[in-house]
Amino acid sequence: MNEILRYSELRKSVHGRLLFEIGTLAILERHCVALSGRNGAGKSTLLRIIAGLEAPDSATVSYRGQDLSWRRASARLRGDVIYLHQQPYLFDRSVTDNIAYGLRRRGLSLREISGKVSEALEWAGIGHLQMRNARDLSGGERQRVAFARARILSPRILLLDEPTSNMDSESRGQAYGMIRRLKEEGVSIIVATHEYHTIAHLCDEHLLLQAGGLQQQDAAEDGERKIIPYG
């Protein structure tokens, strides 16, 4: 599998306390990684750094074989890497407008946008919600809108922060289904979770963020070691 993105010498501290220091983190094409760890271990922070939403203390990023600073990489990765919050934020507008939000930044015609939105609504099984205000939806429905809104942009990497927390079993099942389909469509996924067993069936690899370091828990599918614990 090809490597899409690699973080080297990634270090992050919060209020003067070292949160983690990671030697190398590589994200492979069409690969699903479960990132587990206790609350406060830094899972969300790590995802947010990869998404370009939070700056590390230091890091070198290699994207498509080019070495970049974190800041330049963040600008380059915009649209290619999408981060979904634990509780996704939906804008105070219709479901259709939410899903079309990212596409409107890409200079597509209204006709193209409309076609893609219809396809995304169907993909997520939320066609009946299209005219509803996104704020009026249930937690599970919001999650489906957020997945559709991310998928429509054809991201290369999707970062999911505890995507099934506080969900009933039906909504959880739907979320797993969408993650599986995204993976089948070729999207690389990192799922942060503190309950690895719930997501294990979808993931190719399990990374544990613990005591400031990243450890590989399971052997990779192809036997190649992709994560090197720092130090």
Add this chain to the structure above:
Amino acid sequence: MDSLSAATAESFRLLFSGDAELWIIIFTSFSVSVKAILIAVPVAFLIAFLMAHLRYPGRRAMIAGFSAMQSIPAVVVGLTVYLVFSRSGPLGDLKLLFTQTSMVIGQALLALPLLVALSHAAFQAADRRVWETAVTLGARPARAFLTLIHEVRFGLTAALIAAFGRIIAEVGCSMMVGGNILGYTRNIPTAIALETTKGEFAQAIALGMVLLMLALVLNGLLAFFQGRGVMSS
């Protein structure tokens, strides 16, 4: 008492007969204050956003400064603008004193601290995920800023209404920098002040009623938008 009743009756006649002088004063008032708000709003929103979302040295002092500036008397703002635009002032060559432009500048300066303080509160209360979601979906900073404005629009509208309410009713600044010139810089508050000192109560009462109606409407809108802001947060 009879003269007061007669003045009130005359004020209604002036209002509803379409008295040209009265309606020019009302138009001048709205024209100046709307322009002042239109100038102050983008500046205030940008300052408020930066204060709410960036961490930089002096930020707290800046927040406290804008908060304190809300209570600067209008007449002091008027005095400052007067000195700047007076013949011997640094911008005296522009010859803006006693023009609507100087009134607009004065009112914009008066509205700015209130707009900044109230919109800062709205931005501060905004969910951090709004900005992050916009950015992760590919929005550039300017677009993400507009998205954030949309999400906190009720709080920002409330700030705008409160600031408009303050400047349309102020008399000190407009009187000093406008000069109260009939048909040009005379607005509702300065006209009321002048007519009252002349003992001509009819026009003052008519204009007072306009201001009172405006205050009621603005307060109604303020309550509505503040309520929507709370509900949508």
